[in-house]
Each structure stands twice: as structure tokens, then as C-alpha cells.
Amino acid sequence: MLDLRQYASLGAALKDALERWPNETCLIEADRDHEKVRLTYSDFKEMARPLCRALEDADFKVGDRAAIIMTNQSKWLISAYSIFFCGGVLVPLDYKLTAAEHLQLLAHSKARFLVVEYYLWRAITQSRGFAKLTVQIVLVTEAPAGTDLRGAYRWEEFRRKGEPQLVARQREDTACIVYSSGTGGRPKGCVLTHDSYLEQCASLTAWYPFWPGVRYLSILPTNHAIDFMVGFIGPFVCGACVVHLRTLRPEFVRDAFVRYRITYVGLVPMVLKNLERGLRAKFDELKPRKRWMLDRLIGMNKMLTRGRPRVGISRRLLPQVHKAFGGELRALIVGGAFTDPSTLQFFYDLGIPATCGYGLTEACTAVTLNDLKPFRADTVGKPLPGTEVRVLNPDADGIGEVAVRSRAVMSHYLDDSEQTARTIVEGWLLTGDLGRFDVDGRGHLQLVGRKKNMIVTEGGKNIYPEDIEAVFEDLPVKEFCVYAANYLWPQKTLGNEILVLVLRLEQNQQFDDRLREEMVARNRRLADFKRVGGYLLWEKDFPRTTSLKIKREELAAEIGAGAARKSIVEI
């Protein structure tokens, strides 16, 4: 197991890594079919040095919060390293949010610094709330020459000469504030310490080790907990290499596997499904004889890898399949959302372990992971070393809420003691997910549903219905409310998650085309993954508190008992 005990902070661990493997490649950045950047650990250090010095000169103080809003690229990691080096707290924001949402989270996090890509900065400056931006220093990457940056600096020119000094941080100090979701009235900023990350890194790499020569293909956004750990911290402290792609078109992603002989890749289920579709289509094109042969070889591989993966054998049995993935792929790490077991099994049977895990931002990265001993497509694996998992108040089937305790769990939600007290109880993180330990006795966890009003998309996004209601404000109806369908009608299954807009019409009001069009138009203003999937007409007034807030839980129970899921009308 990787020993990180000697390090008190991410800054110290990363600094040491840059010095330990000066000649190893740490970062490759490719755009379509050409390579833009290739850095050794020594080059990376040289790139970060003037930025660290410039931050020092800009009065960057210990504990200052610095946000990053960027797609995956080298400057993301160089900036993040520099922030840690200077003793700062990193606030990685999802670049897919809208400019208004970025402004809201920047204000909530009280970030003093911001590193942002030009096109995202342009959107922020054009947003109505721009005047209220509280960030003091903004660094913009790749800004075209001659453009007015509205007071921001060019990242490429924000540099000073000299040798910067590492700012010491303690294990219990905050390393990152990561927003698990929620840009509505109540953003959830998970406060994670250096100890959380270093602990998580040690336990993850115990099962899926990195070493110099390993190449990790970074497709998931680096602001996401999974990629931040397995596409930055993990590979860097182990001397491995991260490959970034500036375009995520499927054809370039496929090429990258081969060109860079990728060892690991982290994926969300949607991308995995896409790869499966592509492979199945290729298999279907084979002539009957070849297809018969392939099926026999897959059957043989299946038999030989029943107990554990045997990569060498699989590569010899199915060389064409493995060559299409570069020939050195050891695992596809799938997370962020529910994954169809048949897709995981499909890849495992080809000798490419698609290992599924379970995690949440509140627990740093991962809680459980499949250790492949043996592979179990129908579970989310076993608790990671150092992680305790309990099923609370199990019913007759052993199903209850999953609770987690480990050093990796966040310390609290930023500025929200009420939410923190509800989520971390006596040291246990209440996940809101329902699960049970499998009867196999080997400690595999199975997730069976959700207790909370939220959905997780196939792209790995958590969406809280309350957060998207703002877009339907003033809809010409008496009242409305948004719910996750699986919350209204609890399912003993994951997947098939949609949001429902519950409408209570005015007396004598008819649901007509105009209302429908208005609803559709507003729905379109939301990012595609946040859209409501259907509506439901409700005949009774919503229960409300004395301060006229909707009693959501009570209303959910009424709807769940009084209407059927099939009465949802698709939008």
C-alpha cells in the first residue's frame, strides 16, 4: 500500500512527486489527432514555478480559496498544484454549469482567486450577475490577443521569476471545497481536508495501483471527485502519466486508447454504453464463421477468468479486441451513476474488467469498489481499506440506508451546520442511498434505490429537483413542485430516473397547448441533463407550512399514495 503518512498536505505530496520522477512523463494533452503538450514531472515543476511565485506576489494567503472552471487540460493541473503549493483551498467548479450558476457558487465559496478558460470567462462577463462578482484576481487561459478581459489577467502572462516557498498545511486543514450539487437556494459545498484526500489516495491505489509508465486517460471532468483523484492526485503521487483530450468526440477517444496505450480510464456509464454499442456493432458486421469463432473465444475467456481477471490470457485469446483498446488496458473504472450489470459483464467477458464502484462527493471519492476477487457485475464492490460501511435499520430483506465512516469523509458542508447535522450523525455519513450486503458473505454491497429526492444521471450528475424549480417560476398555474419520480414512488431498483413537474392548476383552468408550450420552452432553458421528463396534474392544494413553504415530504407521500407513476405525461 502506498505510504503517504510522511505528507501533511497535498501540496507536500505533489511537490515530492515532481522531484522524485523528473524524467517520467506526467502529462500529455492532445487535441484531435495532434499532441499539444507533453510534460515530464520536471517540466511540470518548471511550468508551475513562475505561477506559484506570481501568486505569492499577488498576496495569496494561507487558506485563500481559489476556484478553477476549466475543461480537462494541463493548465488545470498546473493551477491546482500551484494553489496547493501556496497553501490555498481549491474550489473546483463544474465547467458545464451556466455562467449564472458559476457566479452563484463563486459567491457561496467566497473564492478570492479564479482560474478560468476564456470562453467560460466570456460567458461570465456577459451574465447579468457579473457586476456582483466578488473574486479579486481572475486568470484567464487561452484568451485571444487584443481582447478586453474585463479586469482579468492572462494566465500565460501571470508569472514571476524566483523560487517560491511551499506553504505548510496540516492534515486537518481544508484542501478543497467541492460542490456535490445544488445551485439553487442551498448549494452543498463539501469541505474536504488534506487528510481525506491522502487517505483516499492510499486506499484506492492499494487495489488499483499506479506506477511510472501507467497512462490514465482523463475523460471525466477533473472537477469531478473521481477524476480529481484518479486523474490527478493518484497518478501524480505514483509517478504515472495523465492523458487529456481537448475534444471528447467518440472517434478521438477511441484513437487515444491506441495512440497512448492507455492503462486505466475512468468513465461514466453513458460512455461505457457507447463503447459497448460500438463493439457490438463491429461484432455484428463479422461474417458468420468469424462471429462463431469470436463467440467461442469469448466463452473460453469467460471460463478462464471466472475467479479473477487474467489479462495475459485474455489478450492472447482476443487480440483484436484488446488491440482496439491499445493492448495495455487493465481496467475501465466506472462510477458516478448506476451502471447496467450486463454492460459491465460484457466487458469483463472480453477480458477488460469494467470495475464498478460507489462513491459520493461527501465521502471524497469512493466508498466501495470491485476488487475483482471475484468480479461481481451486480454489486458496487466492497468497502475500500479504511472505510466502514453499515446498513442502517435493515428491513426483512436486509435493505436499509447506507452509512459510511472513514477518514476520507468530508468534515462538513460549507456554512450549513443544519445540513451537516442531518448528514453526518455520530461520525457516520448518511448517504441517502438504500442498499444491502450481498448474501455471498464476501462483503459486496448492492445498491437498491434512493431514499432522497434526487436523481443521478447516466452522465454522473447529481440533480436535486428543488434546484431546478427556479426556471419554472411564474408558470401560469396555481402552484407547482418538482420531484424525482423514484422518490414519489420508491423503487427497489436504480436507473430509469426522471424528474416530474407536479402541477396544480387554478380552479376552472384547463391544461392547454399554451401552458404546454410554456412548460417546454422553460424546460429547454435548463442544461439537457437537468430537464424535467414529464408532468403530473394534481387535483389538491399543496400542503404548506405557516410560512407558506411547500411541505415537500408530506406532498410526496400524498402523491405517491394518490397517483400512479404511469400517470406522468411525457414532455
Added chain:
Amino acid sequence: MPTTDRTLDEILNLAASHFNVPREKLTPDDDFFKTLGIDSLQALDLLTRLEHHFRIELPDYELQGVSDFRTLANRIQARL
């Protein structure tokens, strides 16, 4: 240079044939995720087809926040 209307028309034709949807079912203000029944990865695939067709290069971010054909046509028109 073709007009925006012409560009829009070509996009609709291409999307219809690529995703096997009757052309008359597509209108400029349609949400293409919904009308074509595609996910964000397939939308990126559509972007590649459009690049080949118009012989331009469109960064992925040009599609961010775009979900209707008309806005997409405007983005493409700006690069022609």
C-alpha cells in the same frame, strides 16, 4: 457564403438522414436531444458530421448549452 437559412436547412437534412428521422418531423426550434432521441455523446457525433459537411472545425464547447437547431446553425454560420 451560404445564408443562415440555407445552413439551417442543411443541418436539418443531415441530422434527419444521420439519425434516421423523417426530415418533415424536424423544425429549427426543436430540442435536438429530444426530437432525435440522442444523448450528449451522440450530439458530439453529430457535430463531427457537421464539421465534415461544412469543412470547419468546431470545438466541443460550441455545443455547450446548445440544444436547438437554430442556435447550432448560428454557431456554425459564424465559422463559415
